[in-house]
Amino acid sequence: MMKIQINTDRNIDGNERLQGYFDSKITAAFSRFERHITSIIIHLSDENAGKSGPDDKRCALEVRADSINPHTVSASADTLDKAVDGAIAKMKRVLETEFGKLNEVR
Numbered sequence: 001m002m003k004i005q006i007n008t009d010r011n012i013d014g015n016e017r018l019q020g021y022f023d024s025k026i027t028a029a030f031s032r033f034e035r036h037i038t039s040i041i042i043h044l045s046d047e048n049a050g051k052s053g054p055d056d057k058r059c060a061l062e063v064r065a066d067s068i069n070p071h072t073v074s075a076s077a078d079t080l081d082k083a084v085d086g087a088i089a090k091m092k093r094v095l096e097t098e099f100g101k102l103n104e105v106r
Helices: 016-029 080-103
Strands: 003-008 037-046 057-065 071-077
Touching (some): 016 037
Antiparallel strands (some): 057 071
């Protein structure tokens, strides 16, 4: 069972609704790898402290899994949702590569 932890900086309200939304989004995105993943840690931050600007929202995503080293990716965008989507896409590519290497016949 993969454990999901969501952390926010002081500029983002990590309320229950936000936590639930991103928890379900992460669970769905990585369901195909869930038997290998032990934990996912998400760090959400607002780089401009509440002021709007291009790519000021950042998502750092760390995945720990059995049989591979921990991996971290990050993505920035103008909204948290887009930043999380970007980090998810990057991490999926990393995990596909890592687990693909484990499944190769040597």
